[in-house]
Amino acid sequence: MWPEPEYTDVTDLRGPLIVVRGVSGVGWDEYARVRLDSGEERGGLVLEVDRDLAVVQVFEGTDAMTRRSVRVAFTGSPLKIPVGDGWLGRVCDGRGRPRDGGPPVLGAADAPVGGAPLNPTRRSPPAEPVLTGISAIDALTTLVRGQKIAIFSAPGLPHLELAAQIGAQAGAGGEPFCVVFAAMGLTHADAATVRDTLEERSAAGELTLLLNLADDPVIERVLTPRLALTIAENLAFTGGRHVLVVLADMTSYCEALREVSVARGEIPARRAYPGYLYSDLASLYERCGRIRDRAGSITVLPVLTMPAGDMTHPVPDLTGYITEGQIVLAPDVDVRPPIDVLASLSRLMRAAVTPAHMDLAAQILAALARARQARELAELIGASALSETDRRFIDFELSFRHRVLAQRPGESRALEETMDRAWQALSTLPRPELTMIDSAELDARLPKEDERGGTR
Numbered sequence: 001m002w003p004e005p006e007y008t009d010v011t012d013l014r015g016p017l018i019v020v021r022g023v024s025g026v027g028w029d030e031y032a033r034v035r036l037d038s039g040e041e042r043g044g045l046v047l048e049v050d051r052d053l054a055v056v057q058v059f060e061g062t063d064a065m066t067r068r069s070v071r072v073a074f075t076g077s078p079l080k081i082p083v084g085d086g087w088l089g090r091v092c093d094g095r096g097r098p099r100d101g102g103p104p105v106l107g108a109a110d111a112p113v114g115g116a117p118l119n120p121t122r123r124s125p126p127a128e129p130v131l132t133g134i135s136a137i138d139a140l141t142t143l144v145r146g147q148k149i150a151i152f153s154a155p156g157l158p159h160l161e162l163a164a165q166i167g168a169q170a171g172a173g174g175e176p177f178c179v180v181f182a183a184m185g186l187t188h189a190d191a192a193t194v195r196d197t198l199e200e201r202s203a204a205g206e207l208t209l210l211l212n213l214a215d216d217p218v219i220e221r222v223l224t225p226r227l228a229l230t231i232a233e234n235l236a237f238t239g240g241r242h243v244l245v246v247l248a249d250m251t252s253y254c255e256a257l258r259e260v261s262v263a264r265g266e267i268p269a270r271r272a273y274p275g276y277l278y279s280d281l282a283s284l285y286e287r288c289g290r291i292r293d294r295a296g297s298i299t300v301l302p303v304l305t306m307p308a309g310d311m312t313h314p315v316p317d318l319t320g321y322i323t324e325g326q327i328v329l330a331p332d333v334d335v336r337p338p339i340d341v342l343a344s345l346s347r348l349m350r351a352a353v354t355p356a357h358m359d360l361a362a363q364i365l366a367a368l369a370r371a372r373q374a375r376e377l378a379e380l381i382g383a384s385a386l387s388e389t390d391r392r393f394i395d396f397e398l399s400f401r402h403r404v405l406a407q408r409p410g411e412s413r414a415l416e417e418t419m420d421r422a423w424q425a426l427s428t429l430p431r432p433e434l435t436m437i438d439s440a441e442l443d444a445r446l447p448k449e450d451e452r453g454g455t456r
Contacts, residue, residue, distance in 0.1 A: 015263035082107030094212030117286035133169035133412030182228035185252030248303035371397035
C-alpha cells in the first residue's frame with residue numbers, strides 16, 4: 001500500500017481549524033492525520049474543499065501548532081471505527097479511546113462514524129415499550145422502541161442524575177437490551193457519578209459509556225454522539241439488540257458546533273448558532289428507529305439544558321420539532337425527579353401501551369389539570385370557598401405527587417407497581433369524576449363504596 005502523501009503548506013490556523021493549500025483528490029468528510037514536528041499525531045476531518053484548499057477540523061485543537069510545524073496526510077476515506085460486541089462493558093473517551101485501562105476496542109468490521117438516517121421505506125413503526133423503572137415516565141410518557149424523545153431541563157436540575165438512572169434501569173421486557181451512554185462536557189465529579197450509577201450495567205456487559213469531559217478538546221464533542229450512534233447501529237441491526245442511546249448534554253454539543261461555525265467565519269443565525277443547526281440535529285436524531293424484517297431497535301434519548309429555562313432557545317426549540325415528545329424537568333416541582341407531567345408528552349405512547357393504560361394516563365393528566373385550576377382558584381378566593389370536588393382534586397394531586405412522582409435515586413419500579421400506585425392516587429377522587437376509564441376497569445380497581453364519594 002502506498003504511503004499517504006503529506007502536505008506542509010498550512011496557510012492558516014483558526015481555533016480548531018487548519019487550512020491546507022496545494023491539495024488534490026481530497027473530499028469532504030475525509031479523515032486526516034495531522035503530524036507535528038514533535039512526533040505527536042492528531043486526527044481531523046475535512047470540512048470544506050475549494051480548489052486546492054482544504055479546511056480541516058482538528059479534534060484535539062491546534063494548541064502548540066505553528067504553520068511550519070504541521071504535516072497533513074489525507075486517508076482517502078471518512079473516519080471509521082471498529083464496531084461489534086467489543087464495545088459492551090467498555091468506558092471510553094469521546095473519540096472511542098479507552099478510559100477504563102483496557103486495550104483498544106476491536107471489531108470484526110469498521111463503520112464510518114458519519115452514518116445516515118434510516119431509509120424511510122425500510123422503517124417499521126415504533127412499537128412496544130422501553131420501561132425505565134421511573135414511574136412518571138412509564139405511566140404518562142412511555143418510551144417506545146425506535147422513538148426519539150428528549151429530556152428538557154434547566155441549570156441546577158438533576159437531569160444528568162435522571163438520565164443515568166434511566167440508563168441503569170431501562171429494559172425491554174427480557175429481550176436483548178443494552179445502553180450506549182454518550183456524555184459530553186461533564187465535570188470530573190459528574191463523570192464519576194455517572195460511572196458509579198452505571199457500574200452494574202457495565203459489569204453485566206450491557207453498556208457502552210463514552211465520556212467527553214469538560215477539559216477535553218471541545219471539538220471532540222462534535223464527534224461523540226456520532227460515535228455513539230454508529231456503535232448502536234451495529235449492536236441493534238447486526239446484533240439484534242434493543243439499544244437505548246442517551247446523549248447528554250446536547251446543549252454542550254451545540255455549543256461546540258457553534259464554536260466550529262465561528263472559526264469558519266460562517267454567518268451566524270439565532271443566538272450565533274449556525275443556520276444548519278436544525279439539519280445537523282436531525283442527522284443525529286433520525287438515526288433511531290426499527291428496520292423492517294430485522295430484530296433490534298434504536299431509541300434515542302437526548303438530554304439538553306435550556307439556558308435560564310427558556311424553551312424558545314434554539315436548541316430545545318429545534319429539538320422539539322424533530323423529536324416525538326419531551327420529558328420536562330421544572331424547578332417548581334417539589335419532588336425528585338422534578339418531572340412536570342403536564343408539560344411532558346410522548347406522541348408515540350399509544351403504540352406501546354394497552355388501551356387501559358392509555359385511558360388511565362389520560363384520566364390522570366385531566367385530573368392534574370383540574371387540580372391546577374383548583375389551586376389557582378384557591379389563590380384568588382381562598383381554599384375555604386372551594387367546592388368539595390375541587391378539594392378532592394387537590395388531595396388527588398398531593399397523593400399522586402408523593403405516591404407516584406416521588407422516587408428515590410436508584411429506586412426501580414415495575415410497571416405493575418407504578419399502575420397500582422396510580423390507582424391508589426385516583427381512589428381519592430369521586431368515581432363520577434373518572435369519566436375517561438371504562439366502567440368495568442373501575443369495578444375491578446375501585447371498591448363499590450367509592451360510588452358514594454367515600455375515600456380510601
